Amino acid sequence: MTTALANGVDTGALFATIDAVKADPRIAEFRFRATNTWVSGTHNRSTIDGFYGATQEMNHAEPRSYDADHPAVLVGADHGPTGPEFLLHALAACLTGGIANIAAARGVTLTEVSSTVEGDIDLRGILGLDEGVRNGFSQIRISFHLRGDDPAKLRDVVERSAARSAVLDVLTSGVAVRIDVDGG
Amino acid sequence: MTTALANGVDTGALFATIDAVKADPRIAEFRFRATNTWVSGTHNRSTIDGFYGATQEMNHAEPRSYDADHPAVLVGADHGPTGPEFLLHALAACLTGGIANIAAARGVTLTEVSSTVEGDIDLRGILGLDEGVRNGFSQIRISFHLRGDDPAKLRDVVERSAARSAVLDVLTSGVAVRIDVDGG
Numbered sequence: 001m002t003t004a005l006a007n008g009v010d011t012g013a014l015f016a017t018i019d020a021v022k023a024d025p026r027i028a029e030f031r032f033r034a035t036n037t038w039v040s041g042t043h044n045r046s047t048i049d050g051f052y053g054a055t056q057e058m059n060h061a062e063p064r065s066y067d068a069d070h071p072a073v074l075v076g077a078d079h080g081p082t083g084p085e086f087l088l089h090a091l092a093a094c095l096t097g098g099i100a101n102i103a104a105a106r107g108v109t110l111t112e113v114s115s116t117v118e119g120d121i122d123l124r125g126i127l128g129l130d131e132g133v134r135n136g137f138s139q140i141r142i143s144f145h146l147r148g149d150d151p152a153k154l155r156d157v158v159e160r161s162a163a164r165s166a167v168l169d170v171l172t173s174g175v176a177v178r179i180d181v182d183g184g
Numbered sequence: 185m186t187t188a189l190a191n192g193v194d195t196g197a198l199f200a201t202i203d204a205v206k207a208d209p210r211i212a213e214f215r216f217r218a219t220n221t222w223v224s225g226t227h228n229r230s231t232i233d234g235f236y237g238a239t240q241e242m243n244h245a246e247p248r249s250y251d252a253d254h255p256a257v258l259v260g261a262d263h264g265p266t267g268p269e270f271l272l273h274a275l276a277a278c279l280t281g282g283i284a285n286i287a288a289a290r291g292v293t294l295t296e297v298s299s300t301v302e303g304d305i306d307l308r309g310i311l312g313l314d315e316g317v318r319n320g321f322s323q324i325r326i327s328f329h330l331r332g333d334d335p336a337k338l339r340d341v342v343e344r345s346a347a348r349s350a351v352l353d354v355l356t357s358g359v360a361v362r363i364d365v366d367g368g
Contacts, residue, residue, distance in 0.1 A: 053255075094252075096222050121214045155367045165267075
């Protein structure tokens, strides 16, 4: 489909997708996936490639691998960021993609979107030193800088993206996680 | 410090860190961070480098950047995985790092740790087509395959890692997220 791009978003294709899902809700059932392999110490690597969606197994343009590790101060070899840091990236990525789509759908011009996301964590939780301290972040903050259309419109776009963000929803409301173990 | 490595984990350094935090809890106050910049459409890029911890600003071994995007079926250019897929990677990475540390601390041998993590999401939520459908994952499942010591010990290690995982805690219990906007 060839349509005009708004902020790099193909709004014709976006609206066509919404119409297709209205006609057949099964198109909207997605299952995302990552596989992870331990390397050594806290160093491990995930690969993201296949996913299920639009009633079929699909693949990304290419398989991509991401190393994770602990920094030296946390007794790792720093072959990559920690899991919690990837979680912050996931949040920024989800909100920013939503901002671009929503701005395009509304005809709001964007010239610049950047953000800094940070999370506070007291490691006495995961070190098992204080049962009153949680394991995860006590708070996450994300600060957006946008330029383009008038400030009120830009703020409304961020607000709508937050109201429709998959990652923000999971982080603020939680999700059931099932863990299975094959130990041999 | 030179100590024996167990599963690639420097257990001497690990126990020394725990002792240091016991002596001064401020060492355990960490703040992780990512910065994100919109590229075009749903394509954006995060950089992870600096963090605060052990009472000072620190940096990873090198700054690292991660592209995120939507796949073509979701009207993106597929320059990278989606935010929700990075969230699955974050979970696998956090649990696997914990497994390695806990196994080492307990003297449990690991020869192999791999996992597949998947999450179900009905996109009618984020598309705004059904207010009864949540935006995020309805469920996440992670399936571990471990080899090394006897199966009961390996299962116990996974259970303990889950009980001390920063990412699992945030995903299952949620966290407050504050969003600030500078719209010009």
